[in-house]
Amino acid sequence: QMKAEKPDLVLLDVMMPDMSGFEVATLLKKDPETAEVPIIFLTALNSAGDIVKGFQVGGHDFISKPFNKEELLIRVTHQLSLIAAKRIILTQTEELEKTIIGRDKLYSVIAHDLRSPIGSIKMVLNMLILNLPVASVGPEMHELLTMANQTTEDVFSLLDNLLKWTKSQIGKLKVVNQNMDMVEVIEGVTEIFSMVAGLKKIEIRLSVPDQLEVYADIDMVKTVVRNLVSNAIKFSNENTTIEISLEEKEGMAIVSVKDSGCGIDEASQKKLLHTDTHFSTFGTNNEEGSGLGLLLCQNFAIKNGGELWFVSAKGQGSTFSFSVPLRKQESLKP
Structure with missing residues (x-):
């Protein structure tokens, strides 16, 4: 029955x-x-x-x-x-599960399919900026090229973050830890952003040892450093300095990116690093932000056994820091 x-x-x-x-x-x-x-x-x-x-x-x-x-x-x-x-x-x-799966697939397709052509445009604009002096194209055209170059840099960074965030959320982004030199990572990212910083007359200063090896996923760590440096440039005023430091503390390597920019008020600080608030704001030159970069940084820091935190004061600047474990000692075999 x-x-x-x-x-x-x-x-x-x-x-x-x-x-x-x-x-x-x-x-x-x-x-x-x-x-x-x-x-x-x-x-x-x-x-x-x-x-x-x-x-x-x-x-x-x-x-x-x-x-x-x-x-x-x-x-x-x-x-x-x-x-x-x-x-x-x-x-x-x-x-809801079907909706989430459909959304994640859509995000992944958008980010993946747009990343390649935007990357090509970014490369062409970088070459034009480097090889065309102001005298040959005129100040107005050079300014337009500079704006276009910055826009494509921001869009490419957003698409890259979106693709990685989607993969991370659906479990397709695996952590591949290895021993690596954190100093090389910081210097490499700094070199990439030197031109962007130069456009706002911002100096990037490094305070790092000769070498400090950590045990982490190199691609994820590069993404975190890149986002923090990009944000520091975005929210810094012209003719200021960004300080990037690296130190060892209690078995962890701590990377800090300090700017003397506009800072974050107390109300906005509470909204940062929370997926439900999804806080974003404009840079000092009205650069747009998605609020996704910091969430991705926090996610990647945690996945690598560390954490992300910040200290900020309105009008005085911000310091964003993250930690990753030091080099994993290999066991000795007879």
């Missing part, structure tokens, strides 16, 4: 011929097709041991005979309302 009728609820006696109600309940709970059907025991048994046994074999409620009709109806209605609510939740969960 259970398989034929597929009821939403079962009222079950305990004392029955051939098979007791407890045995029936045990069999129903073992069968995947009937395991989720709620059972209300309706029996003359009313000892504490019988009630406990009823719940142990999977009963959802226990009513002793003689029963009150109104009480029985209320308890049945309660169980049926729980079933209806559970079905709604399951349906909504399935729809």
Whole structure:
């Protein structure tokens, strides 16, 4: 009858011929097709041991005979309302999962398909800026080229962050840790951003040792350093300095990027590094931001066994720092 009728609820006696109600309940709970059907025991048994046994074999409620009709109806209605609510939740969960999967696929396609052509445009504009002096194209055209170059840099960075964030969220971005020199990573990123900083007359100063090896995913670490340096340039005023430092502390390498830019007020600080607030703002030259970079930095720092934090004051600048473990010592083998 259970398989034929597929009821939403079962009222079950305990004392029955051939098979007791407890045995029936045990069999129903073992069968995947009937395991989720709620059972209300309706029996003359009313000892504490019988009630406990009823719940142990999977009963959802226990009513002793003689029963009150109104009480029985209320308890049945309660169980049926729980079933209806559970079905709604399951349906909504399935729809939400499909929506999230579709969104992540869309983000990934957009970022992946646009990244390559934007990268080509970025390379061409970089070459034009480097090889065309102001005198040959005029100040107005040179300014337009500079603006176009900066825009493509920002778009390429956004697409790169979007692609990595999507892969990270859907579990397709794996952490590949290895021993590497953090100083080389910092110097490499600084060299890439030297031209962008130069356009705002910003000097980047390094305070790093000759070498400091860490154990982390090199691509993720480069992404974190790149985002922090890019943000520092974006939120710094012209003719200022950005200081990048690297130190060793309690088994961790700590990278800090300090600027003397516009800083962040207390209200905005509370919104940073939270996916639900998704805070972003404009740079000192009205550079647009997505708010995704810092979330990605925090995600990557944690994935590599470290953390990300910041100190900021409105009008005085900000210092963003992250940590990664030092070089993993290889065990000696005889």
